[in-house]
Amino acid sequence: MLRRLLCALLLPALLCSSAMAAEKLVVATNPEWPPMEFLDDNKNIIGYDVDMFKAVAAEAGMEAEFIMTAWDGIFAGVAAGNYDVVASAVTITPERQKAFAFTVPYYDVQQIVVLRKGDSASGFADLKGKVLGGQIGTTGIFVAQKSGVDMTIREYDNVGLAMQDLLNSRIDAVVCDSPVALYYANQKEGFADQLTVAFRTEATESFGFVVRKDRKDLVERLNKGIEAVRAKGIEAELIRKWLGE
Amino acid sequence: MRENEENGLPAGMAPEGKIEVPAGGLVLPDSEKGGIVNAWSLSLVGAVVVLTVLCTVWPDPYLEILRFLPGGLVVTFEVTILSIVCAIPLGLITGLGRLSHNRVINLIASTYVEVIRGIPLLVQIFYIYYALAKFLQVSGLTSAVIAISFCYGAYMGEVFRAGIMAVPKGQTEASRSLGFNKVQTMLFVVLPQALRTIIPPVGNECIAMLKDTSLVSVMAMPDLMQFGRSFAAKSYLYFETYTVIALIYLIITLLLSKAVSILESRLNYYDKRK
Known part of the structure; x- marks a missing residue:
């Protein structure tokens, strides 16, 4: 009870x-x-x-x-x-x-292309014949593919690996969202002093x-x-x- | 995988001196069993039929996926063939080194096998491509071939060692007593006989190698797997894309395993007549 x-x-x-x-x-x-x-x-x-x-x-x-x-x-x-x-x-x-x-x-955001310091580009057309890296399945990669410029696009598992390969000179450029690109190019230790922002896309996402x-x-x-x-x-x-x- | 050499028997050796198919590899089709309906033909016909039906009934997206992939297939084969070309000599040298009476050579070969077998292939690929980039920069293809052939060189070393040990000692004794030196004995008497036992498991390792090349997609190598991932990441059609990828890998490995089994039955031609 x-x-x-x-x-x-x-x-x-x-x-x-x-x-x-x-x-x-x-x-x-x-x-x-x-x-x-x-x-x-x-x-x-x-x-x-x-x-x-x-x-x-x-x-x-x-x-x-x-x-x-x-x-x-x-x-x-x-x-x-x-x-x-x-x-x-x-x-x-x-x-x-x-x-x-x-x-x-x-x-x-916009898409930003990051290069090594000393290189320059003002649009995807300037990357013709170059190797561009990015993170697989991100809009940066899609934008690069849609640009129709004849370049090699390499899709990494994450953007950090692409940035690392950019430092190692295996690729010529990395494309990613603007906050991420700015973080690597301006802030991140070991990267900021070697990377530079080349250009950003006009279209916002x-x-x-x-x-x-x-x-x-x-x-x-x-x-x-x-x-x-x-x-x-x-x-x-x-x-x-x-x-x- | 390959634990059985811990208990005194060389890797892949069954007591009666026949090399077993290593776990993790494909089961080699046995041509003596079963006529037309066997596991091999069932799998192959099944895979081809499923792929054809998918592509004809739903050309969008399946045919589209299939059209997207050939570029990746080329890279997959490129990596596989180059790795096989490098891994087989490496395996032979390792196998001979493991059998060497010279303690230094033996120690080097054994250490190599122990170290490489203790590190997953994926980690080796990352290590060679990303970690060693600090000192030495090699391209994606070179890294892939180095990583895979080093890894499989160690595995194959054990196969070669087992195969050579399976040749009866009397052969060596006879050859030595007929005046051949050690090198001639190995080259003209032992190795040709050992090849009969070695080739099927080595073929099997090559098939396993083809499957393991899918790991190189982690370094943004555009192989079959990477093409598939790229397509899936763009279209969000995970089920469809990976179904096609799996079927393609399956069809290729089934065809190759058939080739290995034909080779095996030819090598055993005289055994069957006994």
Whole structure:
């Protein structure tokens, strides 16, 4: 009798507490894209996207748990439902929109081509016959392919390896998103003194958070979160923190 | 893989002196068993039929994927053939070194085998391409060939050693008593006999090598796997792309394993007549 009474009392309490706890989102990111997302010395995932998404999720009444994923296959994982969201500097493209749902844009970038100091180029045409590297499956590679310029394009697993090969003179140029290119060319130790920004593309791209196509509800909640983050001035603060002016 | 030499038997050796197919390699088709319907023909016909059906029924995207890949196939074969050309002599030298009575040579060969076998091929590729770039810069193709032939040179060294040891000692004794020196004995008496046992497992290693070239995609080498990854990353058609890639690798390795098995049955021609 006592047991039954306890159960009757405890059950609603348990149900309530689980309902009260914030919904937890599993968020995949490829932390090889500084300063948008990268690992600090203690192997924590940090970066603009991480702080931004956490703020957005908090505004939407959810919690975010970040997990590390390789870029190659990051979309396959969200399609398979291994995680709820991809927050990894994903450019919104029509091709990707066909396969996935995106939030409203949260940050705009361009593509930048980085060269070794001493080299110069003012557009893809100047790279004719040269070897250009980039990260596999990134928009930088797509832009280079679409330029139609006759050059060798090498697709690395991550942009760091491409930058390393640029330093080693195995390739002549690297293309990637502007924040990443600026980070390597101006900030990153061991790279900044040897690399230079050659040119940036005119077209801008917008980053969005990615969810599975059938999770429109989540998109709406996140969009509201982004709105709130903007209205409260958190976004401007984070941009100052991670991306400078 | 290849643990069995820890228990006293040379690598890949079954007690009766026949070299076993190493685990991880393909099972060589046995031409004596089963007529037309056997595992080999079933796999090949299955793979070809599936690929053809996919390409005719859904030309978009399957035929598109298939059209995208030939460039990668060329690089895959290039890496494989160059690696085979380098790995077989390296394996022979290693095998002879492991059998040498000269302690220094023996130690060098054994250490090489131990070190290389203890490091995954993927790590070796990264090491040669990215880590050693600090001192010595070699192109992607050269790095790939060096990494794969060094790795497989060590594996093949064990196969060569096993094959040479499988030749009865009496052959050496007879040859020596007829006045051949050690080099002549090895070259004209032992090695030709050892080749019969060595060739099938070496062929098998070559097939395994072809499959392992898919690892070179990590250094942005445009091989078959890299072309596939590139296509998948662009189109988000992971299932379709990797299905085609898997089928192509399967068809190639099945054809090659058949070639090895034909070679094997020709080498064993006289054994069968007994």
